[in-house]
Amino acid sequence: MSQMEEDKVACLPRLSRVAVCGGTHGNELSGVYLVRELLKAKKKVMEEKEPVLMVLSNPRAMQQCSRYIDTDLNRCFTQATLNGPTSDLAPYEIIRSRQLNVMLGPKGSPEAVDLICDLHNTTANMGLCFITYSDSDWICLHIFRHLQRQMPDVPMRYINFDISHKESYSLDSVGKHGFAMEIGPQPHGVVRSNIYRVMKDAVLHMLDWVHFFNSGTIFEGGFVDVFTVVRHIDYPRERETRNIIAAIHPQLQDRDFCLLHPGDALFQTFSGETLSYNGNEPLYPFFVNECAYYEKGIALYLARKRHVMIPVIRVQTEKEQQINKEGFESEEE
Numbered sequence: 001m002s003q004m005e006e007d008k009v010a011c012l013p014r015l016s017r018v019a020v021c022g023g024t025h026g027n028e029l030s031g032v033y034l035v036r037e038l039l040k041a042k043k044k045v046m047e048e049k050e051p052v053l054m055v056l057s058n059p060r061a062m063q064q065c066s067r068y069i070d071t072d073l074n075r076c077f078t079q080a081t082l083n084g085p086t087s088d089l090a091p092y093e094i095i096r097s098r099q100l101n102v103m104l105g106p107k108g109s110p111e112a113v114d115l116i117c118d119l120h121n122t123t124a125n126m127g128l129c130f131i132t133y134s135d136s137d138w139i140c141l142h143i144f145r146h147l148q149r150q151m152p153d154v155p156m157r158y159i160n161f162d163i164s165h166k167e168s169y170s171l172d173s174v175g176k177h178g179f180a181m182e183i184g185p186q187p188h189g190v191v192r193s194n195i196y197r198v199m200k201d202a203v204l205h206m207l208d209w210v211h212f213f214n215s216g217t218i219f220e221g222g223f224v225d226v227f228t229v230v231r232h233i234d235y236p237r238e239r240e241t242r243n244i245i246a247a248i249h250p251q252l253q254d255r256d257f258c259l260l261h262p263g264d265a266l267f268q269t270f271s272g273e274t275l276s277y278n279g280n281e282p283l284y285p286f287f288v289n290e291c292a293y294y295e296k297g298i299a300l301y302l303a304r305k306r307h308v309m310i311p312v313i314r315v316q317t318e319k320e321q322q323i324n325k326e327g328f329e330s331e332e333e
């Protein structure tokens with residue numbers, strides 16, 4: 001590698017502590033059963049590699065096979081919620097989010113785990129998606145590209161919720177790096193072996209990548225398609241009762257990530273009328289008819305696709321890590 005090429009390499013700290021979480025939503029069963037399985041197989045699978053923290057995030061919701069007990073756990077990880085006043089009467093998920101923040105964080109601190117992969121399922125026909133809050137987290141983007149290469153038959157997309165002006169509230173935001181791995185279609189409360197298998201392979205490939213990275217492998221740069229969320233659309237509803245009056249149109253159902261053009265069919269009312277997409281640009285729909293989003297007032301999300309350049313990366317040498325740690329002191333001298 002020439003000096004000029006060497007200059008473009010992003011040198012990132014070692015990923016010493018990695019966590020894989022399942023059951024953040026208690027009825028998304030691939031992650032629940034995968035974490036249980038990895039806990040059993042832990043010694044065999046990972047003894048010679050990095051230690052991995054396996055976490056069942058919402059045990060009470062898992063027990064009841066429901067998304068949550070009192071409130072959506074995956075919306076609780078803001079500084080305000082994590083550090084607010086404590087009370088025995090607090091919703092279960094608020095209490096649980098604080099326990100997880102102790103275990104995996106504290107969020108935003110140097111003690112936080114280096115990488116969190118939080119496992120989810122969707123009822124939408126989305127294949128495997130990374131859900132992230134940054135389009136410049138080179139670790140997550142490189143892991144994604146590694147999975148694309150290792151599992152070429154699995155449709156895979158990288159989704160970025162741009163929250164530049166807000167704080168992320170998901171469990172994976174507690175780690176220094178993190179993403180949700182969302183796989184579907186699978187009904188909630190059901191485990192399908194094909195979906196489970198994809199999740200298991202993806203997690204094992206991710207752990208391999210972390211091991212390669214920590215061992216000093218240099219990963220070449222390149223491009224990744226990133227789907228940046230533009231907005232969401234709710235179901236058409238009756239003004240007074242708020243009951244929905246239409247379902248996703250058959251021409252859109254199961255067609256996540258197929259470009260939706262202005263004028264294309266969006267909903268079919270229960271009386272049989274077609275309602276069209278009236279946006280002014282073609283966008284990519286996803287989370288189409290996700291079961292858990294009826295209560296959130298979301299029938300689908302729409303995203304724009306962008307080509308994002310990712311740099312060559314490698315792990316920092318011990319000397320570089322030391323210099324980084326001492327950075328402040330030496331600058332002052």
Ligand SMILES: [Zn+2]
Binds near residue numbers: 024025028119120
């Ligand atoms: Zn979920």
